[in-house]
Amino acid sequence: MDELSVIHADMDAFFAAVEMRENPDLKGKAVIIGGKSLSNRGVVSTASYKAREFGVHSAMPVAQAKQLCPDGIYLPARHELYKEVSKELFFLLKKYTPLVEKISIDEAFLDIKGCQRLYGSPLEIAEKIKKDVKKNTDLTISIGLSVNKFLAKLASDFEKPDGLTVIKTADIKKTMADLDIKKIWGIGDSFAKKLNELGIEKVKDIWPYSLEELQKRFGRAGVKIYYLSRGIDDRVVESKNEIKSISHEETFAENIEDAEQLLAYLFKMSEKISFRLHSNSLSGNTVFIKLRYADFKTISRQKSFKFSLDSTKNIYQIAQELIKKDNLFAEPVRLLGIGVSNLHDSQQKQLNLFEAENDNLDNTIDDIKRKFGFDKISRARKLYLKNDE
Ligand SMILES: [Mg+2]
Numbered sequence: 001m002d003e004l005s006v007i008h009a010d011m012d013a014f015f016a017a018v019e020m021r022e023n024p025d026l027k028g029k030a031v032i033i034g035g036k037s038l039s040n041r042g043v044v045s046t047a048s049y050k051a052r053e054f055g056v057h058s059a060m061p062v063a064q065a066k067q068l069c070p071d072g073i074y075l076p077a078r079h080e081l082y083k084e085v086s087k088e089l090f091f092l093l094k095k096y097t098p099l100v101e102k103i104s105i106d107e108a109f110l111d112i113k114g115c116q117r118l119y120g121s122p123l124e125i126a127e128k129i130k131k132d133v134k135k136n137t138d139l140t141i142s143i144g145l146s147v148n149k150f151l152a153k154l155a156s157d158f159e160k161p162d163g164l165t166v167i168k169t170a171d172i173k174k175t176m177a178d179l180d181i182k183k184i185w186g187i188g189d190s191f192a193k194k195l196n197e198l199g200i201e202k203v204k205d206i207w208p209y210s211l212e213e214l215q216k217r218f219g220r221a222g223v224k225i226y227y228l229s230r231g232i233d234d235r236v237v238e239s240k241n242e243i244k245s246i247s248h249e250e251t252f253a254e255n256i257e258d259a260e261q262l263l264a265y266l267f268k269m270s271e272k273i274s275f276r277l278h279s280n281s282l283s284g285n286t287v288f289i290k291l292r293y294a295d296f297k298t299i300s301r302q303k304s305f306k307f308s309l310d311s312t313k314n315i316y317q318i319a320q321e322l323i324k325k326d327n328l329f330a331e332p333v334r335l336l337g338i339g340v341s342n343l344h345d346s347q348q349k350q351l352n353l354f355e356a357e358n359d360n361l362d363n364t365i366d367d368i369k370r371k372f373g374f375d376k377i378s379r380a381r382k383l384y385l386k387n388d389e
Helices: 014-022 062-068 079-096 113-119 122-137 149-156 169-176 189-197 211-218 220-228 259-279 312-325 353-372 381-388
Strands: 006-011 031-033 073-075 100-104 107-111 141-146 164-166 245-256 282-293 298-309 333-345
Touching: 006 122, 006 149, 014 031, 014 079, 062 073, 079 100, 079 107, 079 122, 107 149, 113 122, 122 141, 122 164, 141 149, 149 164, 149 169, 211 220, 245 259, 245 282, 259 282, 259 312, 259 333, 282 312, 298 312, 298 333, 312 333
Parallel strands: 031 073, 141 164
Antiparallel strands: 006 107, 006 141, 100 107, 245 333, 282 298, 282 333
16 A cells, blocks of 8 residues: 555646647747637637646636737647557556556556566656656656555646656655645535635645544545545556446337337447447457347347457447347347447557548547537438448
8 A cells, every 4th residue: 555556647738748849939838729620619728838827727718818828829739649649658658567547648547566577666667657758759748656546646746847756655644734625636616615614725624524524514525535635545547458348238118129120229329339439449359249038038149350440330230240140130129238348448459441431430420429418419320321232
C-alpha cells in the first residue's frame, strides 16, 4: 500500500502543444483550440498556458474566451493529428508496463509494480518516461508518482507543465492539509457548496468528522471523501485488456418468430456494440451470438478472425452469417444476444481494408449519438444490405 507504484501521466495543454509543435511561430502565444469547426457557439477544448493567464480554460464557451483574450490565436481542433500523437504516447507508455489505464487521449495511469527490475526505481521510471516522451514526440508530459491513483493524479497537477511530483505516504497529511476540497475527486461545485456551509473549505477541515457522521450526512459520497481526504484510495489500475468482451442481449416481451424483425434487432444491437467498442478504443477478433428459444433451449455460436473488427457492418454481417448457416431463426426466439470478444486496444489494431471503409461512417454516427443520445439515430439497415447484394 505504501509503495510508490502508481504513475499518473498527463500531457501538458495537449492539443495546443501539438499545434505549437507543428507551427513553432505559435510557441509562447495564447493559443486556443476550439471544436472541429471553430465557432463562437462552441467551447474551448484546450488553452495554452499563455491563454490561461487571461483566464481562458477548457470547456469555456469560445465567445467568452474571445472576450477575455481578444488577441488570442483561435484554431479548430485537428483530432486526427492529436490521435496520431496519442498513439505514439501510449506506445511509449506501454513499453514500461502492460498495466496502462487510458483515461483520455493524453492521460493514463500506470501500475509500475512489476517493472522496477527492468527500469529502475519508481522515480527513475518516471524520469525515463518524461525523457522518452520528450525525445519521441517533442512534447512535455507531467507525471505524478504516488501510492495510489487518487494521489498520483493529484500529484501530476502540482508542477504542470513538465512537472514531476512525488507524494510519499509520509507526506500525505502535509500535502493535503491546505488543498481546496474541490481537489478531491468527485467534489464538484454543488457538493463543495454543501461542505462550505459546514465550514469545510480545505481538505483538513474534513478530518475532524468521523466516518459515521460523513456517511449520515452525505451517504456514499461522505464515505468517499472521508477516505480520499486522508489519501486512501483502493482502486487498482486496470488496463483495457481486462475487459473480456462487450455484448448486448435482449429478452423480448413476447417471443419473436419473424426473421426480418429479429434481424432488425440484431442490427440495432450491433450498432450499440460498435459504439461501445469505439468509446473504449477497443476492437475484437471474435463475434459471438446467443439465442434462447421458447422452450429455454439456449445456444451460442461464434466466429474468429485474424484481423480485429469494431464496425457495425462487420459485426452485423458476421452475426447474420452465423444465424443463416444453421438456420437459427427457424423457431420463435425468446432472447437474442450478440457480442465481440478477444478484445484489444484498437490503437494497436492492424490496418485492414475490410475495416477501413466503414470507419468514417461509424465515427460520424458515434459523434451524433454522443451528442444527442443513442436513439436519435440508427442507420437504415438497407444501406448495408444494398452493399451485400
Ligand atoms: Mg492533459
